[in-house]
Amino acid sequence: MLLDFCYMTTISMVIPTINEIDGMKIIMPQIKKEWVDEILIIDGGSTDGTVEEAKKQGYSVIHQKSKGLGDAYKLGIEAAKSDYILFFSPDGNHIPQDIPRMIEKINQGYDLVQINRFGKTSNSEDPGPITGFGNRMFTFLVNVFFGGRLGDTLDGFKIIKKEVLLDLKI
Secondary structure, three states: OOHHHHHHHEEEEEEOOOOOOOHHHHHHHHHEEEEHEEEEEEOOOOOOOOOHHHOOOOOOOEOOOOOHHHHHHHHHHHHOOOOEEOOOOOOOOOOOHHHHHHHHHHOOOOOEOOOOOOOOOOOOOOOHHHHHHHHHHHHHHHHHHHHOOOOOOOOOEEEEEHHHHHHHHO
16 A cells, blocks of 8 residues: 655656557556656657657657667756656556555665566566576676665666656766
8 A cells, every 4th residue: 555655755656658558558558646746757768659658648758869868867857856766668568557666665764676577476588588687697796886775676667756867876
């Protein structure tokens, strides 16, 4: 159950898209607008009706001038007006029903909450065993070298305090 956390802080959802019409029609209606304060679609040049569908559903759309996921995240961070930023992809790999649980963790005082695709009850959509092994190995190395306890360093489904992101100066 979602706590009254949304009244204590604000959350912007940043959703990078490029030709995600299926996700806009199937995944996005599962997201309850009361979970967050704003939803920003950052579009990288869709030609399949993604932008039109996003506007039809009432979402704000920002058009990327440069290409790439990093630029989409940067634009979303700059445009977000909230204390926290939730990064989400409508490609089917992220489960909207996880969002309230993530918000509850933020309510407990965490600056960052990230979904782990490699947990006991998770299912990774890695394209093959080599990619899956590489993702797990990279996560292991990050934890060893930086003293972390992360389960998945490469998945983009996370919520993070905007102030922390800005302090990183990425």
